[in-house]
Structures are given as C-alpha cells and as structure tokens.
Amino acid sequence: MNDDDALDRRLREYYRERLPRPFRSPLRPVRRTPSRLSLAASMLIVTVAAWYAATRPIHRPESLSLESGTATVPVPFRR
Amino acid sequence: MADRRAEFDRLFLAHAREAWAVAYARRPDADAAHDIAQEAFLRLWMAWQDGETIRQPRAWLLRVARNLAEDDAKSAFRRNGTRPPDQLAGLADRPVADAVVHAERDAALHSALQQLSAEDRELLALRYALDYDTPNIAALLDTTPAAVLMRLSRARQRLATILGTEP
Numbered sequence: 001m002n003d004d005d006a007l008d009r010r011l012r013e014y015y016r017e018r019l020p021r022p023f024r025s026p027l028r029p030v031r032r033t034p035s036r037l038s039l040a041a042s043m044l045i046v047t048v049a050a051w052y053a054a055t056r057p058i059h060r061p062e063s064l065s066l067e068s069g070t071a072t073v074p075v076p077f078r079r
Numbered sequence: 080m081a082d083r084r085a086e087f088d089r090l091f092l093a094h095a096r097e098a099w100a101v102a103y104a105r106r107p108d109a110d111a112a113h114d115i116a117q118e119a120f121l122r123l124w125m126a127w128q129d130g131e132t133i134r135q136p137r138a139w140l141l142r143v144a145r146n147l148a149e150d151d152a153k154s155a156f157r158r159n160g161t162r163p164p165d166q167l168a169g170l171a172d173r174p175v176a177d178a179v180v181h182a183e184r185d186a187a188l189h190s191a192l193q194q195l196s197a198e199d200r201e202l203l204a205l206r207y208a209l210d211y212d213t214p215n216i217a218a219l220l221d222t223t224p225a226a227v228l229m230r231l232s233r234a235r236q237r238l239a240t241i242l243g244t245e246p
Contacts, residue, residue, distance in 0.1 A: 015208030018109035
C-alpha cells in the first residue's frame with residue numbers, strides 16, 4: 001500500500017470519528033405551548049374517540065350465539 | 080427578524096463544520112470545538128441583535144472561532160496542565176482487541192498532529208475532515224491554490240516524519 005494513501009486514510013478516519021453529527025445550532029427551535037385552537041382540536045379528537053369506543057356494537061361471532069342454534073357443540077368422547 | 084433567522088440558519092448549515100475545523104485545529108477536543116463553533120455563531124447572532132453590520136459573516140465567524148479556540152486552549156492548559164487526547168471517540172463501535180490497536184494508532188496520530196502548527200492542523204482539517212478541494216480551501220484561507228497545495232504537502236511530510244520517528 002502506498003504510504004501517502006495510508007496516511008490519507010488514517011487522517012480521514014481520525015477526523016471522521018471526531019466530526020460532530022449532527023451539528024446543533026445554538027438557536028434551537030423554541031418549544032411552543034400549544035395554542036387554544038390545537039388544544040380544542042385535540043380535545044375534540046379524544047372525545048369522539050371515547051364516544052365511538054363506548055357506543056360501537058360489540059361483535060359476537062354467530063357460531064357462539066345461543067339464539068341462532070347453529071353453534072357447533074363438541075361431542076364428548078365415550079368409551 | 081424572520082429574514083435574519085433564515086440567514087442565520089443558512090450560514091449555520093453552510094459554515095458550522097468549517098468553524099468546527101478551525102476550532103479543532105487549536106483546541107483538539109471534538110466536543111470543545113463543537114461548543115466553540117456554536118459560541119461563534121451565537122456571537123454572530125448577538126452582534127446582529129446589537130445592530131452591528133458584518134460584511135463578511137463567513138470570515139467573521141471563522142476569525143471568532145479561531146480566537147475563541149485559542150483562548151479556550153490556553154485556559155484548558157491552565158486547568159488540566161495538558162490537552163487531554165481525544166482518543167475515546169468511536170471506540171464503542173469496535174471489537175475490544177481491534178479497539179485497543181485503533182486507540183494506540185489514534186493516540187499516536189493525535190499526538191503527532193499536536194506537534195504541527197495550528198495553521199497546518201487547520202489545513203489538514205479542512206482537507207480531511209471536510210473533504211474540501213484545493214480551490215475551496217484557497218478561497219477560505221484567502222490564498223492561492225498553488226500555495227495551498229504546497230502547504231498541504233509540507234504539512235503531510237512533517238506529519239509523516241513525526242509518525243515515522245515515533246516508537
């Protein structure tokens with residue numbers, strides 16, 4: 001291997017391991033408190049989700065329904 | 080105000096790594112150099128807030144980063160008595176035996192680099208950390224491409240000599 005190439009590679013590796021990633025800007029985005037509008041929108045979403053969860057019909061598989069008379073009952077093993 | 084912020088973000092994206100490279104050439108600690116680069120940009124922002132007109136923000140930033148790094152290197156020397164080698168970077172990603180060999184080679188290179196002048200280190204950082212080509216380095220350092228090539232070649236020779244004479 002060429003000595004020049006080896007030194008090049010060594011230098012690149014040396015700096016690559018040190019170069020910060022990512023660079024942090026000293027002026028970071030300010031974390032804002034939520035506006036009234038976004039707060040109201042969030043409340044509405046939560047309320048609708050809760051209402052839907054409370055009122056949606058519970059799914060019962062027909063095969064387990066007592067009224068339908070179609071349930072498959074396992075036959076007990078007899079000697 | 081929004082324009083200023085946009086201009087600041089643009090400058091930061093374009094030149095933060097350069098500020099780090101010139102700081103690292105004088106204060107060979109990656110995290111400290113990162114802090115110094117940030118501080119240089121913060122000072123630019125504060126200068127703008129004070130209504131200062133800065134005609135060449137890039138050159139201004141790099142000059143501030145160089146000065147801050149020199150001051151910080153002096154105070155670090157006063158605090159620690161020496162500049163702690165920055166050898167632990169990247170070691171966690173390697174197998175243990177490999178990491179030991181790498182740390183030794185890395186420490187040797189780190190130590191050799193500290194024997195060069197700050198100008199040599201700056202040149203090497205621009206070339207090898209930022210992968211800048213010769214015309215770009217020449218523009219940044221306000222010199223000619225031929226001068227950059229000559230200085231780079233001499234800096235590499237000096238580095239190779241120091242590395243070659245180490246046990």
